[in-house]
Amino acid sequence: MAKAKARVKVPKSVTKGEVFQVKTLIKHKMETGQRKDKKTGEKIPRMILNKFVCNYNGSEVFAADWHPAIAANPYLAFYVKAADSGTLDMVWTDDNGQSFETSAKVNVTG
Amino acid sequence: MVNKFEMQPVARRDLLKLAGVGALTVVTGSLLPGLAKADAASVAEAIKKLIGDKQPAEGRITLELPQIAENGRTVPIALEVDSPMSDTDYVKAVHVFADKNPRPDVATFKFTPGSAKARIATRMRLAKTQNIIAVAEMSDGSVYMAKNQIKVTIGGCGG
Numbered sequence: 001m002a003k004a005k006a007r008v009k010v011p012k013s014v015t016k017g018e019v020f021q022v023k024t025l026i027k028h029k030m031e032t033g034q035r036k037d038k039k040t041g042e043k044i045p046r047m048i049l050n051k052f053v054c055n056y057n058g059s060e061v062f063a064a065d066w067h068p069a070i071a072a073n074p075y076l077a078f079y080v081k082a083a084d085s086g087t088l089d090m091v092w093t094d095d096n097g098q099s100f101e102t103s104a105k106v107n108v109t110g
Numbered sequence: 111m112v113n114k115f116e117m118q119p120v121a122r123r124d125l126l127k128l129a130g131v132g133a134l135t136v137v138t139g140s141l142l143p144g145l146a147k148a149d150a151a152s153v154a155e156a157i158k159k160l161i162g163d164k165q166p167a168e169g170r171i172t173l174e175l176p177q178i179a180e181n182g183r184t185v186p187i188a189l190e191v192d193s194p195m196s197d198t199d200y201v202k203a204v205h206v207f208a209d210k211n212p213r214p215d216v217a218t219f220k221f222t223p224g225s226a227k228a229r230i231a232t233r234m235r236l237a238k239t240q241n242i243i244a245v246a247e248m249s250d251g252s253v254y255m256a257k258n259q260i261k262v263t264i265g266g267c268g269g
Contacts, residue, residue, distance in 0.1 A: 019226040032235070034212055034267050061224040069208055069216040071184040071233040071266075078219070081226035 004092055004100035013107040014082040022054070022062075023077045026092055026100070032068035049074060049100075051093040056106070057086035082108045149209040149241075156214045157245055160205050166255035171204070171244050173258045182236045182266025191228035191246045191254070195221070201228035203247045210240035212267060235266040 006026035014020045026049065033046030052064040052074075062078045080088070085108040091101045157166075174188040191201045200223050206216040219230050228246075239261045246254045 032212075032267060056224060059224070061222050063220040064230075065218040065220075067213065067215040067217060069211050069213070069235050071235050075231070075233050077188075077231040079225055079227035079229055081224055083224070 001091070001099045001101050004090070004102040006090070006092070006100070006102045008088070008090060008102055008104040010088065010104045010106060013109050015110040016082055016108050018082045019079050020082060021077055021079055022088060022104070023075075024052075024090060025073065025075050027073055028092075028094075030066075030068065030070060030072045030074060034068070047095055049092045049094050051091075052076060053091045053093075054078070054080075055089045055091075056080055057084060058089075061088075080106075082106065084108060149214075153207050153209045153214045153243060156207055157205070157243075160203075160218070161245060161247060161253055164251075164253045166245055166253040168255060170254045171246050171256035173242060173244055173256050175242055175258050175260045178261045178263060179236060180263050182238070182262045182264055184233045184266065185236050185260070185262070186231065186233050187242065188229070188231040189244050189256075193228050193248065195223055195226050195228060197223045198249070200225075200249045201246055202249050204228065204230075205245045205247075206234075207243040207245075208234065208236055208240055209243065211235075211237045216242075236260065236262045237265045237267040238262050 004026055006024060009023040011020050028049050031044055031047040033043060035044045036042065037044055046068060048066060048068055050066050053060060054062045061080055064076065086106055087103050088106055089101065089103045091099050093099045170192045172190045179185040189204060191204060193201045201221045204219045207214040208216050216234050221228050241257050241259050243255065243257045
């Protein structure tokens with residue numbers, strides 16, 4: 001699995017039971033398959049990230065299936081309820097099945 | 111996988127034109143009132159693939175979209191579904207469609223009770239002025255739908 005060219009934003013610390021927002025941004029062209037090469041007139045083949053999964057301490061908490069209508073450099077914000085301190089693991093998968101991952105620490109107090 | 115996507119929508123649209131859109135509008139008209147006939151067919155088909163024959167009720171979904179998208183290549187969208195998000199009563203998935211894009215599917219967002227809030231924000235590509243439709247599937251099997259129109263000044267699908 002490759003390291004994702006991605007940024008993740010979570011609050012510095014959260015209290016147990018608090019619902020917090022996770023913001024993610026990954027660099028990717030999200031080639032739709034609709035664009036034509038200006039020189040050859042050929043359609044540039046589709047190559048997008050089609051799946052996103054977020055695991056919180058090993059359990060899937062949120063996921064998404066993406067189609068070419070998701071904009072390039074996909075931004076995605078979602079919410080998670082704070083349970084135990086630990087890690088949010090995020091994995092994006094492309095049309096070839098290649099995966100890109102990154103993670104963020106969750107610091108839960110109280 | 112790429113070929114499969116390319117072939118199916120074209121073939122079905124040709125068949126629809128031959129068979130007569132009239133018969134289909136009886137079904138699709140009741141499912142998605144207020145949408146233009148040709149667009150309703152492809153969105154209805156895409157929805158049926160995901161939720162089967164269930165008829166969505168209106169409500170519970172808030173769609174946040176700009177009234178006008180200046181740049182179709184990146185259009186912000188946020189949506190939230192009203193739900194307790196408890197272990198026994200939560201939103202399982204929300205499917206988003208754009209009825210005048212080359213293909214109507216935009217994304218599916220899958221929640222768990224651990225999400226605590228069925229709210230997301232992201233950015234889409236829109237080809238032209240059209241309707242955005244969200245369909246939410248609840249843990250109890252019920253289905254809800256919301257639809258907003260958005261004007262697009264410059265289309266964002268390339269080509």
